[in-house]
Amino acid sequence: MPAPGVALSKLGFLTIGTFDGDDPGPGHEHLLAEIELAEQLGFDSVWLRHRHLQYGVSSPVTLLAAASQRTSRIEFGTAVTPLGWENPLRYAEDLGTLDILSGGRMNPGISVGPPMHWDDVKEALYPDTADVEDFTYERVARLHRLLRGEQASAFSGTEGIEQFSDHVQPHSPGLADRLWYGAASESSARRAGEQGLNLLTSSVVRVAPDEEPDFAAIQAGSIRAFRAAHPAGDAARVSQGLVVIPTDSATAEQRAKYEAYVEARTPRTAEPQGPGRLLFARDILGTSAEIAEALYAHAGFRESREVVFALPFSFAHDDYVQILTDMATKLGPALGWSAQAGA
Template identity: 75%
Template sequence: MPAPSVPLQKLGFLTIGSFDGADPGPGHETTLRVIELGERLGFDSAWVRNRHLQYGISSPVAVLAAATQRTRRIELGTAVIPLGWENPLRLAEDLATVDVLSGGRLNPGVSVGPPMHWDDVKGALYPDTADVEDFSYERVSRLLRLVRGEPASTFAGREGVVEEWSDRVQPHSPGLGRRLWYGGGSLRSAQWAGEQGVNFLTSSVVKAEAGSTDFAGIQRSHVRAFRAAHPDGDAARVSQGLVVIPTDSATADQRDRYAAYVAARTPRTTSPQGPARLLFARDLVGTSEQIAEQLYAHAGFQEVTEVVFALPFSFTDADYEQILTDVATRLGPALGWRPTT
């Protein structure tokens, strides 16, 4: 296994937070326990996905508010909140509140575009304004301006006997704007994120652009375009997210199930999918040594010093404990990372 030229600096994980629709409480509790486990294992960050009208976390900000009270050190992120479902002003208030509760540990990740199944949900989501809603990058810009403390109102001051009004989002958390991430899968998104001076999340999905179907090469081009456009240049923060499943301490049954899971998902990685020509990265399964070798050979991984490995969907609690433990104690150190105590 080749030695890393630059040790991995930050290691995080991502969970979808699955639950049973007939009894959602245990699934949400599992998500919180997984985050607690991540902190005990020394991970730098824990991230939650956003799944509207599905059996996964629909309100990541609320879940992370609970997580702030059960952790003390680990950073908490969203990967990602689709802003097509959100009012930027209200979201800015929620994000700032959770950041204050966490002591400045929140890393909000967002994206833009029309909500999925737009024609099916627009009547419930925007019954009066669906035809005029703006789902462009400007929706992120609005959120960023509000989070950074730019005016949200033309009125400020005392009204009545005790009411004090602010012209900006309250509470205001000064460092939150520097911890906002944009999740993008296209070259234009990467360039735009760099121009805005935000951080960049690149995941296991990219667009097949310019005729290329080389996932790793495309991801590398996105990272380089982002940093070329960012005021911080090569120091601009990028996090790569792939699905990795180490099997070092797995049982025989777990190894069989993990292999079947990866085999079922592999066909979609062989060619661009759908009208958007989406390319999916292969899930990485094997020993930590085997996975590390594959990562060192990955053109996208070679560009980053931060990763957020995604936990697979629909695994058991014991599976997640085994995977996270192996990532923290074996794969992370094989990549030059050291846990935070």
């Protein structure tokens, strides 16, 4: 998005769907209600982030299957599914099923690499194959091939009264074209472009040792590298994601909570963190007019016409209702976005 006046084309949001471990039902129901509200408000998409062995959504496909039966238009996505936790063939079956149930609304977002806390979980996750599992980009390529309908079995035909297919069922045409890759570095963004995938950016980038820790500039550079490598060039789809918290209709108590949340998270935005040299974007808090001004000044945002704004972690359901409502009714229009017809 080069300058104010160029309309934002798609507005989505991302959440981890937190819940109480002793009583997980209400948290999941609140998330489903938030998805229903988002459709009513005209959002283009909702994206879920995996939280394995935590108190957030561990099975986005399952939850989105439920959401598909409560909605009719809003698109679904994962941002992102770490494929180190998944068998690509089995996951392709789940994705195909969800895409069929939702009428072609699924956008799988994925990443690669060993699972978090690998040494702690590998005996439970891969007790017999941990030392030989391939966590490279080949895992992405395998999923992509299976979603396209390429061969998964050497056998097809009839055995007794049962019919067998040699490729993943159900096959959902077009799903493979809606595969997104979550990239935190320029090299991974370029690789996603070379493979013809869509690109998800987020509030985290990886800083090279000799690189200036400028989050917006790094993100913008990755987007440009992605498009330069993608067969579709400048038309290749990119979704830009940051944590934004509009306060237009927030109560004084909510604003105080939001300010404390942002203040606690701000120190990690000053310099790269940990051995991976991860740099976090600063959360953007304020009125929708103030947020829009900050976004138009952001080099990464100016490279994209689609956004998936991340909801803050661990807020209450009423807070998310207020934030989503302000995003759709105040912030989106301030960025030139229009709610979906019929919302």
